Amino acid sequence: MKQIALCVSILLMASNGNAQNPATNYDESKVPPYKLPDPLVLSDGKPVRDAATWRNVRRPEILGLFRSHVYGRSPDGAKQVSWQVASTAKALDGKALRKEVWIQFSGKPDGPRMNLLIYLPAAAKGRVPVFLGLNFNGNHTISSDPGIRLGFLWKEKQRMPAPESSRGSTASRWPLERILERGYGVATAHYFDIEPDFDGGIQYGIRPLFFKPGQTSPAPDEWGAIGAWAWALSRAMDYLQTDPAVDGRRVAVLGHSRLGKTALWAGAQDERFAMVISNDSGEGGAALSRRIFGETIRDLNTRFPHWFCGNYKKYNDRADALPVDQHMLLSLIAPRPLYVASASEDLWADPRGEFLSLVAAGPVYRLLGKRDLGTDQMPPPDKPIQTDVGYHVRTGKHDITAYDWEQYLNFADRHLR
Ligand code: GCU
Numbered sequence: 001m002k003q004i005a006l007c008v009s010i011l012l013m014a015s016n017g018n019a020q021n022p023a024t025n026y027d028e029s030k031v032p033p034y035k036l037p038d039p040l041v042l043s044d045g046k047p048v049r050d051a052a053t054w055r056n057v058r059r060p061e062i063l064g065l066f067r068s069h070v071y072g073r074s075p076d077g078a079k080q081v082s083w084q085v086a087s088t089a090k091a092l093d094g095k096a097l098r099k100e101v102w103i104q105f106s107g108k109p110d111g112p113r114m115n116l117l118i119y120l121p122a123a124a125k126g127r128v129p130v131f132l133g134l135n136f137n138g139n140h141t142i143s144s145d146p147g148i149r150l151g152f153l154w155k156e157k158q159r160m161p162a163p164e165s166s167r168g169s170t171a172s173r174w175p176l177e178r179i180l181e182r183g184y185g186v187a188t189a190h191y192f193d194i195e196p197d198f199d200g201g202i203q204y205g206i207r208p209l210f211f212k213p214g215q216t217s218p219a220p221d222e223w224g225a226i227g228a229w230a231w232a233l234s235r236a237m238d239y240l241q242t243d244p245a246v247d248g249r250r251v252a253v254l255g256h257s258r259l260g261k262t263a264l265w266a267g268a269q270d271e272r273f274a275m276v277i278s279n280d281s282g283e284g285g286a287a288l289s290r291r292i293f294g295e296t297i298r299d300l301n302t303r304f305p306h307w308f309c310g311n312y313k314k315y316n317d318r319a320d321a322l323p324v325d326q327h328m329l330l331s332l333i334a335p336r337p338l339y340v341a342s343a344s345e346d347l348w349a350d351p352r353g354e355f356l357s358l359v360a361a362g363p364v365y366r367l368l369g370k371r372d373l374g375t376d377q378m379p380p381p382d383k384p385i386q387t388d389v390g391y392h393v394r395t396g397k398h399d400i401t402a403y404d405w406e407q408y409l410n411f412a413d414r415h416l417r
Pocket of ligand 1 (some may be wrong): 170256257258259280281282295300348
C-alpha cells in the first residue's frame with residue numbers, strides 16, 4: 001500500500017516537477033461539500049438580471065474583490081513604458097517574419113526591459129491575429145531558430161547568460177510552424193524579464209519601480225508577482241496595438257500553469273484581449289479553490305509566497321471565507337471566448353475543479369447572450385467541447401503540447417476568423 005502511495009506521489013511529482021504536500025487530497029470521495037458564491041448576486045444580495053447590471057455593477061465588484069483578496073492591485077496603465085524594435089528579419093526558411101521588440105519599463109534604455117519575440121506568417125495578407133503568452137525559460141528556448149537573441153538564466157538568484165545549448169529546449173511547447181501555417185502569429189517574452197520567479201525576486205523586478213517614497217514592500221492589497229507578469233502582458237498588448245502587421249482586435253492571451261493563472265488575470269483585467277486560454281492553470285487559476293482536491297491555497301502561499309497579494313494568505317485553509325472563487329475570475333472574461341484545458345494525469349491542478357469552474361461561469365455567459373459548455377458532465381480525455389467557451393482534458397501530464405495547441409487553433413478559427 002505504502003509502495004503504491006509512494007509511486008503515485010513520485011508520478012505526481014514527475015507530472016509537474018514539484019514536491020508536494022503529503023496531506024494533499026486526491027480522493028474524489030473525500031472532497032468536502034462546498035457552496036460557491038453566485039456570480040450573479042450582488043454583494044447587497046440583489047440578483048443580477050440583465051447585462052447592464054452585470055457590466056456596470058457586478059463585474060467591477062468582482063474585479064475589485066480579486067484585486068483586494070487574491071492577486072492585488074496593479075498600477076493603472078504605464079506612464080513610463082517605451083519600446084524599440086531591436087530586430088526584424090525573415091526566419092524559418094522564409095515562412096516567418098521575426099521581430100524582437102524591447103519593452104522598457106522605466107523609460108531608461110538601461111533600465112529593466114522585456115524582450116518581446118514575435119513571429120508572423122510571412123505569407124499573410126493584411127493584419128494577423130496573434131497568440132500572446134509568456135514563456136518559462138527564455139525566448140531562445142521556444143525555437144532552435146539561431147536568429148533569436150540568447151536570453152538569461154538565473155542560478156542561485158544570479159542572472160547569467162543562457163548557454164547556446166539551451167536553444168530550442170522548450171520548442172515542443174511552441175509549435176511555431178504549425179501556428180504560422182494556420183495563419184496566426186505568436187508573441188512571447190520570458191517571464192523572468194519582468195520579475196524572476198523566486199521568493200525575494202521582487203528586488204530584481206519591476207514592482208519596486210512603483211513603490212511610493214519610503215515603501216519597501218507591496219501593501220497587503222497590492223500586486224504579487226502574478227499581478228506583475230499579467231501587467232506586463234498588457235504592456236506587450238500596448239505594443240501589439242501599434243504594430244501594423246498585427247490585428248490588435250484579435251489577440252488571444254494564453255499561458256501554461258502559473259503562466260495560465262497569469263493569462264487569466266491579464267484577460268480578466270484587460271478587455272482588449274479578444275480570447276483567453278488557460279492551459280493546466282490549476283489552483284489560483286481556473287480550478288475552484290473551495291473544492292479541496294490537489295493543490296490548495298495554503299500550498300500556493302507556502303511554496304510561492306510571492307505570487308499572490310498579502311491578503312490572500314488570510315485564506316489558507318479558509319477558501320470558504322473568500323468572497324470569490326475562481327469561476328468568478330472566468331466569468332470576468334465573458335462574453336469573450338474562453339478556453340480552459342486540463343491534463344488527465346495533472347491531478348495537482350485538479351482537472352475536475354477546472355472543468356466545474358468553467359461550468360459555474362456558464363450563467364454569466366448565458367446572461368450575456370453567449371453559449372456556455374452546454375453540459376455539467378466532464379468529457380472523456382481528448383474529446384474537446386467548443387462553443388463560446390471551450391474545454392478539454394488531454395491524456396497525459398502537466399504540459400502544453402501540440403495537441404493542446406491544435407484545439408486552441410480550432411477555437412481561434414471559430415472566434416477570431
Ligand atoms: C507548481 C505550482 C502550481 C503551478 C505549477 C507550474 O506545481 O504548485 O500552482 O501551476 O507549479 O507553474 O508549473
